[in-house]
Amino acid sequence: MTRNRSTRSSARTAPDTRRPGGSGPRGDAGQPDDHPGGAHELGQNLLVDTQVIDRVVALVPRADRPVVEWAAGRGALTLPLARLGRPVEAVEIDPRSVARLGRIAPDNVTVTRDDILRHAPPSGGYDLVCNVPFHLTTPVLRRLFTLPGWERSVLITQWEVARKRAAVGGTTLLTAQWWPWFTFRLDRRVPAAAFRPRPSVDAGLLVVDRRPQPLVPVADLPRYQRFAAGVFNGPGRGVRDVLTRLGAGPGDVRRWAREHGVGPNALPRDLDASAWVGAYALGARRRSR
Numbered sequence: 001m002t003r004n005r006s007t008r009s010s011a012r013t014a015p016d017t018r019r020p021g022g023s024g025p026r027g028d029a030g031q032p033d034d035h036p037g038g039a040h041e042l043g044q045n046l047l048v049d050t051q052v053i054d055r056v057v058a059l060v061p062r063a064d065r066p067v068v069e070w071a072a073g074r075g076a077l078t079l080p081l082a083r084l085g086r087p088v089e090a091v092e093i094d095p096r097s098v099a100r101l102g103r104i105a106p107d108n109v110t111v112t113r114d115d116i117l118r119h120a121p122p123s124g125g126y127d128l129v130c131n132v133p134f135h136l137t138t139p140v141l142r143r144l145f146t147l148p149g150w151e152r153s154v155l156i157t158q159w160e161v162a163r164k165r166a167a168v169g170g171t172t173l174l175t176a177q178w179w180p181w182f183t184f185r186l187d188r189r190v191p192a193a194a195f196r197p198r199p200s201v202d203a204g205l206l207v208v209d210r211r212p213q214p215l216v217p218v219a220d221l222p223r224y225q226r227f228a229a230g231v232f233n234g235p236g237r238g239v240r241d242v243l244t245r246l247g248a249g250p251g252d253v254r255r256w257a258r259e260h261g262v263g264p265n266a267l268p269r270d271l272d273a274s275a276w277v278g279a280y281a282l283g284a285r286r287r288s289r
């Protein structure tokens with residue numbers, strides 16, 4: 001990892017065991033490859049639409065904590081973010097972009113050459129912004145959920161990914177598995193024309209907030225996630241049937257369904273965060289009997 005302006009060795013943050021990510025994979029903050037790939041391989045679809053840039057910046061909370069920008073490129077977002085007056089750490093793997101950004105960035109910006117899949121973030125609280133290189137979408141999201149410290153992440157992803165993560169038109173397993181700890185909101189669609197070069201699909205602006213109070217204790221994370229996977233993949237004619245087959249009492253399931261408005265034919269994809277947490281509690285009640 002190299003930094004422009006201030007160079008520091010790859011500082012690691014202490015794991016935060018109170019939050020998801022506290023005991024998750026940290027990754028090695030090693031030196032990125034000197035020749036990380038060409039523009040296409042690096043997913044260098046740079047933002048050129050000022051309305052989208054302004055919207056991303058507007059979604060970043062007004063706070064004093066630092067902003068970390070992953071995949072900073074040539075600074076389309078970095079420079080407007082810097083105008084918030086907060087310390088900004090811009091992380092980018094491409095040495096040419098790093099050098100260029102280092103030359104034009106104001107004093108409150110630190111430009112770090114690093115791989116966003118291994119970058120060690122600040123030890124305190126921060127917000128994160130990332131126009132996600134499309135080919136890294138899944139690893140970036142997985143890393144994000146297990147990383148402690150950030151309060152809000154403002155992400156640009158492929159449109160379908162943004163929709164799915166925000167549970168528009170139905171929840172996916174990945175969202176259900178992280179819902180007790182994070183909220184997901186689809187802000188808007190970002191047309192492919194907002195980028196140069198233009199990607200083949202539109203993108204979406206996704207806002208992920210860490211819940212100040214998790215809906216399920218962090219200590220239950222692995223068990224809750226296994227439960228969510230079991231419900232998604234379990235046999236049954238609908239989620240009520242699946243829960244009963246997984247061992248929840250039929251009376252408990254009926255009460256839960258009434259409380260959360262879960263119809264007889266509802267599927268796991270139809271549940272909201274509170275219904276998931278309620279469903280998980282049914283199993284907990286059963287375990288404690």
Ligand SMILES: C[S@@+](CC[C@H](N)C(=O)[O-])C[C@H]1O[C@@H](n2cnc3c(N)ncnc32)[C@H](O)[C@@H]1O
Pocket residue numbers: 042043044045046047048070071072073074075076077091092093094097114115116117131132133134136
């Ligand atoms: C979609 S562009 C976004 C650039 C800039 N933020 C913008 O919005 O115009 C993605 C950027 O991620 C960089 N990148 C790709 N893989 C990376 C990695 N593993 N670590 C850090 N940066 C990476 C690319 O070089 C590219 O600059």
